[in-house]
Amino acid sequence: MEMIEQIWTGSGLYQITGGQLGMLVVCLTLLYLGIVKKFEPLLLVTIGFGGLLSNIPGAGIAEPGGLLFLAYEVGIKSGAFPLIIFMGVGALTDFGPLLANPRTLFLGAAAQFGIFATLLGALALTELGWMDFTLREAAAIGIIGGADGPTAIYVAGQLAPNLLGAIAVAAYSYMALVPLIQPPIMKALTTEKERRIEMVQLREVSAVERIMFPLMLLLLVGLLLPTAAPLLGMLAFGNLMRECGVVERLSNTTQNALINIVTIFLGLAVGSKLSADQFLVLDTLGILVLGMVAFGIGTASGLLMGKLMNRLSTSPINPLIGAAGVSAVPMAARVANKVGLEANPHNFLLMHAMGPNVAGVIGSAVAAGIMIMFAS
Amino acid sequence: MEMIEQIWTGSGLYQITGGQLGMLVVCLTLLYLGIVKKFEPLLLVTIGFGGLLSNIPGAGIAEPGGLLFLAYEVGIKSGAFPLIIFMGVGALTDFGPLLANPRTLFLGAAAQFGIFATLLGALALTELGWMDFTLREAAAIGIIGGADGPTAIYVAGQLAPNLLGAIAVAAYSYMALVPLIQPPIMKALTTEKERRIEMVQLREVSAVERIMFPLMLLLLVGLLLPTAAPLLGMLAFGNLMRECGVVERLSNTTQNALINIVTIFLGLAVGSKLSADQFLVLDTLGILVLGMVAFGIGTASGLLMGKLMNRLSTSPINPLIGAAGVSAVPMAARVANKVGLEANPHNFLLMHAMGPNVAGVIGSAVAAGIMIMFAS
Amino acid sequence: MEMIEQIWTGSGLYQITGGQLGMLVVCLTLLYLGIVKKFEPLLLVTIGFGGLLSNIPGAGIAEPGGLLFLAYEVGIKSGAFPLIIFMGVGALTDFGPLLANPRTLFLGAAAQFGIFATLLGALALTELGWMDFTLREAAAIGIIGGADGPTAIYVAGQLAPNLLGAIAVAAYSYMALVPLIQPPIMKALTTEKERRIEMVQLREVSAVERIMFPLMLLLLVGLLLPTAAPLLGMLAFGNLMRECGVVERLSNTTQNALINIVTIFLGLAVGSKLSADQFLVLDTLGILVLGMVAFGIGTASGLLMGKLMNRLSTSPINPLIGAAGVSAVPMAARVANKVGLEANPHNFLLMHAMGPNVAGVIGSAVAAGIMIMFAS
Amino acid sequence: MQQTLFDQGLTLMLVGMGTVFVFLTILVAGMSLMATIVKRVTPAAVESAATDEEIAAITAAIVRHRNK
Amino acid sequence: MQQTLFDQGLTLMLVGMGTVFVFLTILVAGMSLMATIVKRVTPAAVESAATDEEIAAITAAIVRHRNK
Amino acid sequence: MQQTLFDQGLTLMLVGMGTVFVFLTILVAGMSLMATIVKRVTPAAVESAATDEEIAAITAAIVRHRNK
């Protein structure tokens, strides 16, 4: 009888707290979004399941000695997992459209305004006494506006590990919501005529330029902003492996087995931070709202920069591709393409939007470097 | 000359002990069983070679600073390797036959009697003074009867690391011996008429059910028996990745590169525990005998449950599929199919036996959770 | 304004030292050799990029807490990465030509003279007061003559971590230079008539011999020279997985995903040792010169052994295949084939040269074991 | 009174088998319930990887190819 | 005088956006410079994976195979 | 008497090369012995990946394709 009592007191039913129950519901929602709604499934499914595992009372999977605790310590606290993912992203990214039209980097730059506006928003909420974010926390929240999962996780892991769960969830959820968030803003800020603008076909980019680009990116970041060098360095490394043509087997493994393995454990480890006492707080609500605002502002500033460049430039620039500057690769570029096609059925913006899209990845990493330099 | 002496005193020939020599023979036998007899080669080849490496005197591969020591500490002491393997098993397992006929879970439950009977046997030998097992050790030995390699390694790593080598060797050897151990028991406990019973074709299982199943499994284990949650949780995670249809690249990597890499290091690490002072002892003989008995009892109880269910059920159940409840996936299901075909050439039991077969995996993990709760 | 100053003082431009600038040039040269000249690209690209990352001032990627520091500690200090690479090499190597003609092992043995002559050379330079190498350092430098990257990295990691960068760079650079270094020596030491010698076609090797070979190799090294057992043991393990025919999935993963992943991090980690204070010193010049000499002596001694064996043997032996004894698989064997074809268009030496080629791998590992035994 | 080790094992066996059965029984109940709900909610579980005609066509193609 | 948190954030925003633009502007300059140099140095960037004839031949082969 | 570093190296060279040769000689002996035993025990080592006809057919196909 004593044993049965021990089973009962050891059971989840007996031990579960309201917070854990709430988190189970949150995690099931993430799984629903990932599986049924197909929101960034690679991350939302792994994060969601990691959250379920972590909120089982008494199992200790996210506590010292548990597998997810181990994954978090080894992979996220050290920064290793997001950096390896960035290497994989580099190996998967074609910087050709950016090389063909370097000016689109300015669009990627403008869209980072979302990051800093959100930082400011978080501090304003603190000043108003509604929330209580430190500068480090506000900086980590701002990065959600970069629409780059690994960058957000890397910065949150460095500056605000306590908010990591909420920040990662917000980042991936909003990246998935890009097709809903962006179009109204795009239509509000551009005229029908602007949306109809067709762009000149991109020139071919030589293999030499493709190989030199990651090296130039690395040297620039090394000389100007070393705190962004881990992120951009690994991105450049992955891209160099992709483009140099002599290490194809390494590039293939980076694009497949390696990034997949790391994604699984990254997701589970992020999930281990989805505990009730860190997630079911008012801060999370603030993060979700601020993240949404960040996306909107980033989209808007990219669009406005696009309008400006179109006026100043001799060759036409469709402002819609500015919205792709928030990154969320390749979703945002596809949205720009779709909205462009609605205005003009001959207007294929996809390749043109890929330039600002990948530029946004670089811009966010630069912003992350600034944040790490000043907030830490 | 001094140097030559140093070579001589440093050589294996000079340093080798009788125990190490004995272990080299044991490990060569494991390799023979794996390679020539094709007994669970993925594990017996890696464990056997790991054992060879570990018993080279003076090389220190299994001692602090050595590669296999590292693999053991990182992967087995932490429980990470068996849990990752379980995730891989989940990604490789089709729970469709079980979902089509949930009642077969009872067969998988009954077969776990082998586990507890063996636990009792180990304790009886201790009471008699023939062996000297603690409750923790007896529990770890009992799990051999679950016929699940990773479960046995996980439990042994938690409860009785000193017996890990012998337990893993026994578990995988007997899993390979299923085609020899089971048929006589099956024929002894069933009538010709029972073995001839044909079963109704399984219904199709919808994608929704397949996706819901791992979630339901996780929530149940979380609420009822959290100590089994790491094992069943990772199994459920692997299976959810397989079935949810939106993370195919993660599922593929889990089924291939990831499970293969972990299997290699799991095998080598288990081999590092094949030292003479832990393996060439009377206990090992006890473990081998008890393991064999466990398989027999598990098979028998599965069969008897099958007979009972056949009598109570309206739709016919061939008791042979009860023997598949010991797991040893998919060997035991194939044996059930083969013995069924011998009695009736139109009797294809394979898919029906896959239900209890995978149920046995769940049942053993539940039993493992009980053992960890009470014996640790 | 204060912030802009902080950016400036934090920038690479402000912090960079002459040494780091020099190392950036060195690393760009390595990338040039790897990408444009196709010198061992798998390693020179990863090492070169790792070196770039490590010499970014203020980024701390190679300092405690950084990713490359972590990779070095986990993978090279522990010896794990070179050992796993050796397992991969074993899984990729066909020992058939060696088994068909075991005598070619003597050619692989003779070529190791380069290793020991270089060791002596390094000590002579020290006696002369030109350099200042300890016995451990001289031993690590000598191993460059083995023309085996992972062996050189393993030994340097154990005996002289401070020289690791220079040794790895020298080893891989010279392996790539084999087609330039070897032919003049080959032509100088052999007569036209010798180079024309055609060899008897190799016999077929049975699967049993292929399976027994790695086991025999492991047992021999275990009994005679345990300090070489980690290297040769992992080589044998990889080869057994390849040849035993029952663990194909493990063998495939070892040959692809696993060796590729480890190569990436091995290269980056070696690159983390390319710091100015360790690389831009006179020692490095000494290492580069000695490494070159080692290759030459190894080639010559292999050739001379080939001439001797040709005289003593009843069946003809083309001395050119002796040059392949330095390993540098499969480059050296191809060079032997090419030089042989120049002398006699019907003279296909490739398969014959693969025997001494892989024998050189074993020979170098044995030499490494001796070095570790006496120098540590 | 101090239990012997064997008695402890006996209790563990009873409790253990009991737990296994209870757990799997609840799982059976859950699965059956789910099957019922799913059947009611989704009108028809569609999951045909290939239609019969397609399979016939492919098989015929293979046979023809082999006989060439 | 002690800056408020909000003021700190404001400065960070200005400096941050400035840095982003400076950095990417230099990158644009670098890329344009590189494109010019590359264009001058290499006579013609050759990068044809398959000639048109080859593609035509392969397509024809596939069509023939399907029509059999 | 204290050995100089160079003398140590010299001894290491002699012992090292000696060990390499002894080790590989034993390996050669072992491999030869094994080959003899295997030849005696197994009647005929069968290991044909592809029959000659198959190779001929494939080669012909390639040649034809190239000449098109």
Ligand code: NA
């Ligand atoms: Na971005």
Ligand code: NA
């Ligand atoms: Na089982």
Ligand code: NA
């Ligand atoms: Na060598």
